Amino acid sequence: MAELEVSVYCYWNGCIKYGREGVYYEGPAPKKIIVNPKIALNRLLDEMYVLTGVDVDKQRSKVKIFGRYPSVVGQSKFQYLLLPVVNNSSLETMLEVPSKHPSVKIVELYLEVKSEGVTGPAACSSKRQKTVKVERDSSTGNIGDAAVDADMTDNVSGSNAVAQVVNLAGDKELNSGVPKPCLSSLWLDDHDLRVGLCFKDADELKKAVDWCSIKGMQKCVVRETGTDECMFECIKWRCKWSLGAAKMEKHGLFEIIKYNGPHTCSPIEPENSNSEFEADEIERLVRRHPTLSFSELKKWWKANIGYELQTWEVRAAKEEAIKRAFGDQSFEDLPKLMTALCSSNGLLVDWKYDLFPNPKFASFCGVFWAFPQSVQGFQHCRPLILVDTKELKGKHQLKLMIASGVDAADYYFPLAFAVTKEVSSDTWRWFLTNIKEKVTQRKGLCLISSPHPDILSVRSQWKEPWAYHRFCLKQFSSQFCRDFSELESLLEQAGETGQKEEFETHMERIKKENPEARRWLDQIPPNQWALVHDGGRRYGYMDIDTTSLFAVCRGFELADHAVTGSVMLLFDELRNRFDDLSHFSRGSLNSGHVYTKPVTDKLEEFRTATVTYIVMPLDNNAFKVAEPAQNDEWIVQLSECTCTCGEFQSYKFPCLHALAVCKQLKINPLQYVDNCYTFERSYKTYAATFSPVPELAAWPEASGVPRLFPPVIPPPPPPPSKVSGKSQSKATPKTNNKKS
Ligand SMILES: [Zn+2]
Ligand SMILES: [Zn+2]
Incomplete structure (x- = not known):
């Protein structure tokens, strides 16, 4: 079935008036055009420009179109409302009028060319009947006590595309139980929102705000919802976008009474949405309270935002926040x-x-x-x-x-x-x-x-x-290598070994390869760089x-x-x-662990070793530990806590050979473990x-x-002076080493 074409009357060069039946146009006779009800707005505009002679290129952005929209107020009785035609959707709403209300045969459109400094007919705002508390408290983001003047209008938005349903009926008629106009489900953009715009109810308003947010990739939250008022804010606290609306007794609609827009924040990519929001909120808090710990922040988040954050999320958010606030x-x-x-x-x-x-x-x-x-x-x-x-x-x-x-x-x-x-x-x-x-x-x-x-x-x-x-040793070796780089690995082996003979062998080789390198080394006490001469001071820490x-x-x-x-x-x-670490060591203590990993690893290595050690007592409480498979022999001196392998005295807990001796003698090896390796110490360290x-x-x-x-x-040193003479005397600032 072919769609019925619609007759449209175009009015211009006159003015919009309000009468008993609502809006009407006073001015020259309209011109009629016939259009398809699905016509796109820009095509209709083209036709209207031809018809009216308005200069399209110069004035297009200043042109506004309003439709005369019938709202049923009784049996075949209408109140006419002014519907801004801002896009295809609102145009379609207008062009559907004859099919919805057969008594209305012709669609009336009013064309307005906005001249500078004159506000269009859509800008009037209904007087509010009561004072509503909607002022934003900047520090908490909550609704504060300051009341807003009812006439407060939006002076931020400079948009021409005004979408607004203006209810032009008198108070009496509206308050006498007539149906309310419900025209606000328009496709709105952020710049369409403005003071005076009305919505059927809070839900319609919220949908409009939500839709604007979704399209703009911004996010808003409702800060307070009463039955008669609500306040929206951008979730980005630095962005001052906000919108307040209240139900007006005068017409029973939800009207925007305060609007700060557009958003100054940048759109949020959906995949970064959470982390950005978290960094942002944490920043707001951190600027005020920069030394909250991760757990304090987690608690705050749970209490104020409602969901749980992991420590790594809090850490990432806080790092970002500190960088922004104190970077x-x-x-x-x-x-x-x-x-x-x-x-x-x-x-x-x-x-x-x-x-x-x-x-x-x-x-x-x-x-x-x-x-x-x-x-x-x-x-x-x-x-x-x-x-x-x-x-x-x-x-x-x-x-x-x-x-x-x-x-x-x-x-x-x-x-x-x-x-x-x-x-x-x-x-x-x-x-x-x-x-x-x-x-x-x-x-x-x-x-x-x-x-x-x-x-x-x-x-x-x-x-x-x-x-x-x-x-x-690493830094010592790199110093050594400035002159003797070819001997690097020999030096490192000499430094790392815990065995005297090996050390001597490496030193001999260094001497043989480069006597000067050996002389260089001999100037430095070997206990400073060689483990074998360390005397157990380093606990095995070479680098x-x-x-x-x-x-x-x-x-x-x-x-x-x-x-x-x-x-x-x-x-x-x-x-x-x-x-x-205090939690970890306390937990370890409570679950019966005594020694930390370096020691337990060694004990475990001994327990699971497949090697057979042969232990033979020598003089002076010394023992020879032989490992026949490797053709190795070690001398363990339990009373001195030493072994010729070098490990016992370096790390201060028994090496495999000392453990073999203890096993043979059936004595407790733990007496030879330095107490610094206990969880008891660990717990006290972090207590x-x-x-x-x-x-x-x-x-x-x-x-x-x-x-x-x-x-x-x-400044970098000046190039050397060619003339020798007295050096310039420089005033050096007084250095003050303040102790506190
Ligand atoms: Zn924003
Ligand atoms: Zn050993």
């Missing part, structure tokens, strides 16, 4: 953060800065910090400290310094940190002195470091028997595994090397680590708890530290 390279917040950590958690801090002529200001040189929780835990670790430095990327070329112990399970135990503008012998002296004064006064410590001359020049502070200085050592500092990369943000993330990592840090607004002022500016990076 700038300034140093101004840093003293405040350190002071907050100090007052809440007793953080030990020491600043280095160069004062400006006005001593209220200074340029940052360095900051040392250590948590007392680490200091306390270190008492239960073996007496071993590893130190290292790392270049930080970022424009200030800062260096990160770390001191770490080793816990019962052979994991690094972060002890102290520093960020400095440079690493020099002065910096090392400052760092090591701080460790000695603030972190540990234990005697017999072993310090493993790089063999860099800057450290060597200050090691007088770390002398035996207070401390034993050892080199990271510093830089990646693991700095793992706790991963925040420095994540926060773009901005110190304040990085320290916040480091605090998170540290707390999280303490939390995890200290961290206290919550208050909100940013409640942080105390940093007293005693001037306002800090980025470090002054010295």
Whole structure:
């Protein structure tokens, strides 16, 4: 069946009026066109332009079309409403009128060319009958108490495509039980939303807002829904998009009474939707409260958003949030953060800065910090400290310094940190002195470091028997290789072996291959780099595994090397680590585990070994352990805790040969295991708890530290002067090492 064509009257050059029956047009006689009811809006527009002579190219965007839409108010009685024709859907609604209401034979369309500064007929807003509380409280996102003026109109939207159902009937008629117009299910876009737009009910309104959001790939939430009012906000708190609507007693419709749009946020790709939302919400919280722990954030999320987040999700969201909120390279917040950590958690801090002529200001040189929780835990670790430095990327070329112990399970135990503008012998002296004064006064410590001359020049502070200085073999080897790279593997074998004979053999070979290399080596005490001469100070630690050592500092990369943000993330990592490992060691203790993995692995290796050891007693409480299949022989001295394989004395728990002796003698080998490998120690190491840090607004002022500016990076040295003479005297800034 062919569709019936529709007669359309086009009116223009007049004005829209409102009468007893609603809207009508006053002006020149209309022109008639016949159209197919499915005609597209742009085709109809073309026809209307031809008809009316409106300049299409210049004025198309300023043209508005309204339809006169009949709304049944009684038996074959209509109230005429003004329906904006903004798209094919609303046009179709108009062109369907004759088929729905046979008494209406002709569709009437009013053409308006908007002139600048004059508001179209659709912009009138119904007076509200009562005060509705819809003002957004910016800090909480909740509906606050401030009332909005009922006439408040949207001054943000500059859109021409106004979609609005204007109810032009008088109050009396509407309030006398007549059916309500239901025309608001239009295809709306975000820019169509505006103050004065009416909807049948809250549900229609919500559908319209939801549809706009879905199309714009934005998300909104209803902040409050009453029976008579509701408020929508963008889920992105930084985007100020919001929409408030209320049911008007005057016409019984839901009318938009407040609108802030369009969205200033960028569309959310569906696949990133959750993580973006999480990072965003966490950021809102973190800006206010940057030191909430992962578990505090998880709790907050559950209570406020409603679903559970995993720790890794919270961590990712927080890292992103800290980067956004504290990722700038300034140093101004840093003293405040350190002071907050100090007052809440007793953080030990020491600043280095160069004062400006006005001593209220200074340029940052360095900051040392250590948590007392680490200091306390270190008492239960073996007496071993590893130190290292790392270049930080970022424009200030800062260096990160770390001191770490080793816990019962052979994991690094972060002890102290520093960020400095440079690493020099002065910096090392400052760092090591701080460790000695603030972190540990234990005697017999072993310090493993790089063999860099800057450290060597200050090691007088770390002398035996207070401390034993050892080199990271890898770094020692790379120093050696600058001159003797062909001997690298020989040197490393000599350094790593725990057996005297093997060491001597390697050293002889080095001498044979390059006597100069051997002379170079002979200048350095072998106990600093060779395990066999170590005397058990290193607990077998030959190299510093830089990646693991700095793992706790991963925040420095994540926060773009901005110190304040990085320290916040480091605090998170540290707390999280303490939390995890204290739970783990407590659980291990409760389930009957006594020794950590390095020891249990060795015991298990012995238990399942297929090798037969032959143990023969020698003089002086020594035993020869033979392994006939390998044609190997080892001498175990139980009372000395040594074995010629080197392992027993290095790791401080029995090697396979010592275990064989114990088995033969039927004695308990555990008496030869160093207590540093117990879960008891592990539990004590991580037992200290961290206290919550208050909100940013409640942080105390940093007293005693001037306002800090980025470090002054010295310019590259000038080319050598051709004329010899007096060197220019330079005014050097006074260095102030403030202790706190
Ligand atoms: Zn938005
Ligand atoms: Zn052995």
